[in-house]
Amino acid sequence: MIHYLLQTVAFQLFFLMVYDLFLKKETFFNWNRLYLWATPLLACVIPFIRIERLGKVMPQEYVVMLPEVIVGPGTDRVGEAEVVAAVPLWQWILFAGMVLSLVLFAVKITRIFRLRRRGRIIRKQTHEEVVLPDSNTAFSFFRSIYLGDRVYRKNHRHIIAHELVHIRQKHTVDLLFFELLRVLFWFNPLVYVFQGRMAELHEFIADAKTTGPDKRESYSLLLQEVFKTEKISFVNPFFKSSLIKKRIIMLQKAKSRKIWQFKYLVLVPLVLGMLVYSSCEREEAVPSTEEVSIAEQVRRLKSAIAEKDNMTEEEIEQLMDLNEMVIIGYGGKAGTPLEDKYPALESPSSGPGVPFGEVEQVPVFPGCENADNPRECFQEKMREHIRKHFRYPEQAQKENIQGRVAIMFTIDTGGNITDIRKRGPSPYLENEAVRIIEKLPVMAPGRSGGKVVNVPFSIPITFRLQSGIDTEQTKSRSGVKKSEDRGKVFSSRQPGGEAGYVYGVVRDSDGNNIPGVNISVRGTERGTITDFDGNYKIGARRGETLRVSYIGLDDVEFKVGDHNNYKVVM
Template sequence: MIQYLLECLVFQLIFLLVYDLFLKWETFFQWNRVYLIGTYVLSLILPWVTIEAFKTTVPIEFSNYTQFVFQLNEIQVGTTDTEAAFLSPAEWGYLIFFIGVLFMALWFGFKLFQLYRLLQKGFVSHHIGFTMILVKESEIAFSFFKYIFLGEKVSKEKTPSIIAHELVHIEQKHSLDLLFFELMRIVSWFNPLVYLYQKRIAELHEFIADSEVSKHNKKEQYQILLSEVFQTQNISFVNQFFKKSSIKKRIVMLKKEKSKQIYQLKYLFLLPIILGMLLYTSCENETNEKSRTESSIKREGNETFLIVNDLNSMSEDEKNMREELMNELIKMETAQILIVEDESNSVKIHMDKGEIAKVEVEKGVLDAEAGTSQNFKNSVPFGEIEEVPIFSGCEGATDTRLCFMEKMEAHIKKHFYYPKEAQNKGIEGRVNVIFTITEDGFIENIKTRGPDKILEDVVVDIISKLPRMQPGKFEGENISVPFSIPITFKLQ
C-alpha cells in the first residue's frame, strides 16, 4: 500500500509540474479542466496497470524445470489479545489514517453546516436556472450547484455581472469538480498534492467564468469590478467571485490574448509521460516478484552465498565472483554448497571435492538448502506421486492431499507458541521451513529461514513434533517427499 501511495504522489507531482510549466497560462480552459481531473484519476489508476509486453519474461529453459518441493499455503499465527498489549506498527498506521479521515469528514460536514446556516439566514428567491440567497449584512458572493449566495451590501450596479459570472459556474457544473476534490481530501488527507489540485481547478473555474462574462461586458469595467475588495467565505468547495489570492491572476488572464491553436500540441506531452509511467509500473511489478539486491557474498559457518540481481544476465563482476567462489570451493576438502539465487529461481550447485555432483533448480523456494546431493535422490515431483504421504488420521479420507493440509495446519496451530522474548522485542515476520517426509515416514532435514533465530527455533520445534506418516509412493515404491511451509508470526 505504501508503494502504491508513493507512486500516486510521484505521478501527481509530474502531472502538476507539466500543468504549471506548460499549460496553466494558456487559454485552453476546457482542455485544462479535463487535464486536471483526468490526470488525477489517472494517477490513482496507473499504479495498478501493467502491460505484459513490458514485463521481463523467464526463459523457457528455466521455467520448464520440475519443481521438487511442494509448498503448502501460508499459515499465519500470532499472539492473542491478552498476549499483546499494543498495536502493531501497521495497525497504528491504519488507526491514524482513519482518525484523519474521520476528522476531515467532520470538517466537511461543518462546512456544509455553514452553507445551511447561510441558507437559513438569507432571503430565498427562485429564478430560471438558479436560486438566489440574499444574505443580510454581508458582501459575500459565491455559488454552490444551483444556489447563488449574494450579500445584500453588494451594490445593485455590480450584481448583474456577478450573477452572470456565477451562472457560468452553475451551467458548467463546476461545483462537481470541487466536490470531487473535496472528497479526495477526505480519503487522502495526508496528500498535499490533492490540495494543490483543488486550488488549480478553482482558479481555472474563475478563468472560465471570467472569459465567458467578458465576452458580453467590457473587459475594462470587469477588471475594475475584480479589483474592488469584497468579503469572502472560507469554504473550499464553493465558487467564490471575490477571492483576494486569485484576483491578480484573473486580471492577468483577462488581459491575455487567446492562445494559438498550435499550442494545443503541448497536450501531447502526456503521451510519453503516461507511456513512461506504464513502463515503470509494469517493470516494477515484475521486479517485486524478484529480489533486487546488489551483488554480495555472505558467509555463515560453512555456507557460502553469491546473490545476483538476475540469473539470466549476470554482470561481469558477478561472473568473476562466481568463478572465484567456484575455484575456492573446489579446493576445499569437505563438501560445500554454492547457492546462486533470486526470488523466483534458486540454482543449487552441490560440490564434492572438485566435482559437481548434482545441479537442481527449485522455483519459488527461498533459500531452501540441501545438505548433500543425496537428499532428493528418491524424490518424485509431487504432481506425479501415485500415493501422497498419509497424515495420521487421514487413512480413510477420500482426498488425502486436502486432509494432509488440514491436519498440518491444525498441528501447527495446536503446538504454536509465541516466545515472550520475541514479543518484547517486537519480532514478527515469515519463517520459511522445508522438511522431508522420508521413505520410512519420519520427518528429517528440517531447514528454516526467517527474520530471527527465536522464531526459527519455534518452527523447528513444531515441525519436529509431527507424527510418523505413511510414506508417499511412486511406481509401488516408497519415496521421500520434500515439503515447504511458510509460517507467518504476527503480533496483534
C-alpha cells in the same frame, strides 16, 4: 503501500510541473479543466498498470510441489485461520488523518446548510438565490447562488451571470472531487495545489463567458468590489482577493493560437515513461501465474539438464531436493533445531554416469517391467521401499536428534547399489538412511546410447521428531494440546520485502519453529516448504489463499491481504 503513495505523489508532481510550465497561461480553459481532472487520477492508477512489453520481462518462475511421502498419522482437516493484523504505526497515522479530514469536510458541509437556513430563498427557473442577512458575500454551490443582502441591494446582474456559468458547467463537482482526494491523500500537498489551480481556472472560464466587447467594465467591477467571502474550499466565490489580479491579467490576454494545443502532446512521453517505470518495477518481482502442468515443468527441467555437459556438486545437491522423503518419529521431545551446515558429500568412486533425469532408459525397479512410465514407477517404488523399511533410530529419539540426510548412490552397470554417499546432522540418522538404501533390490541397469551405464540417483530423507504425541495420540489428534493461538495467523508488514511475495514463519503452539511445513497457493502449482528455522517465502498476490499443512496438525488456510508477512501458529 508506502511505495505506491510515493509513486502517486511523484507522478502528480510531474503532471503539475507540465501544467505550470506549458499550459497554465494558455486560454484553452476547457482542455486545462480536463487535464486537471484526469492527471491526478492517472497518477493514482498508473502504479497499478503493468504492460509486459514495456516492462523488463523476467524468466518465468516455476515452483513445483512434488508429493512428499510422510510416514506417520495424517489428516485432511482444514482449520479456518483467524488472521490477527498487527497494524504498523504509520498506517494508524494515515487512517487518523483520513478520519480528521473527513470530519473537517463534514464541518464545511454543515456551514453551507447553516447559511442556507439563515438566508431567504428566492427560487428561479434555472437556479435559486439565497440572500444572507448582514453579509456581503457572493458564491455558488451546485444550483444555489449565495448573496449577501448588501450585494443584493446593489446592481448584482453581472455577479448572477458569473455564478450561473459555474452552475451550468457544474464546477462544484470539480471542487468536491478534489475535496475527496484531500480526504484520501490528506498528507499530499499537491492535491491542495491541484484544487487551487482548478478554482482559479473556474474563474477564468466564467470571466471569459460573461465578459462583453468592452473589457474595461469587467476590470472596474473586479477592482471596485473586493468583498469578504466564505472561506470554504469547495465553493466558487465571486470575489477573492488573491484571484483578482490573475483574473484581470487573463482578461487582458489574447486568445491562444490553436497550434499551441500541441503542447498537450507532452503528456504522451510523460505517461509512457511512467508506465515503463511501473511495469519494470513490478515485473522483476511478480511470479508468473501461467498455469503450467507439473509434467511440462519436469520436461523443461530435463531439457535444461540435458544441455549441460557437466554438473557441479552444488547443482547435483539442488537436484536432490526434488525427491524428498520425510520420516516422522514420535514419542520424543521437540528436536533440536535443524542445521544446514553438514559435512560435505564424499566423492563417488564408480566414475561418471548418466544422471537419472537424462538417461534414455532408467533402471527398472522390480515390479516396473511392464509399467507405461518406468521413470515414475521407479520413483513410486522407491517411496514405497522407504515407507516399508524405515525405522527411526531409538538413540536419535532419546537425544532428540532430527534433520535431513542427503543420500546419493549409483545404480551400476550390473543393477547393484554402489557408492552410497550421505550428508546429515548425526551418524544415527545417516546410518539409518544408508541401511534403508542398502536394502534396495538388484535392478535392471539403465541404458543410454544402446549401452548399460552407471546411473546416479539422489533423494533427501528428512527425520523429524513430533513433540508431545504418545501412542494413542498418533491414532487421533483429539489428544493434542490446544492453545488460544493455535490456528491463528498474525500478519504484519516486512520492510524491504519483494513485491509479489509473502514471507513468514510457522510455529507450534509452544512457540517452536516448525521446519518442513508445506506452504501452497490454493488453485495453483506454486508451493514451498519451511526451512530449518521454520521460515518461508512464496510468490503470492493479494486475494490468493495459502494453505499450510503439516503432519499431525490441522491444516490452516488464510487469504493474503495488504500485508506481506504472516506468522502461522499450528
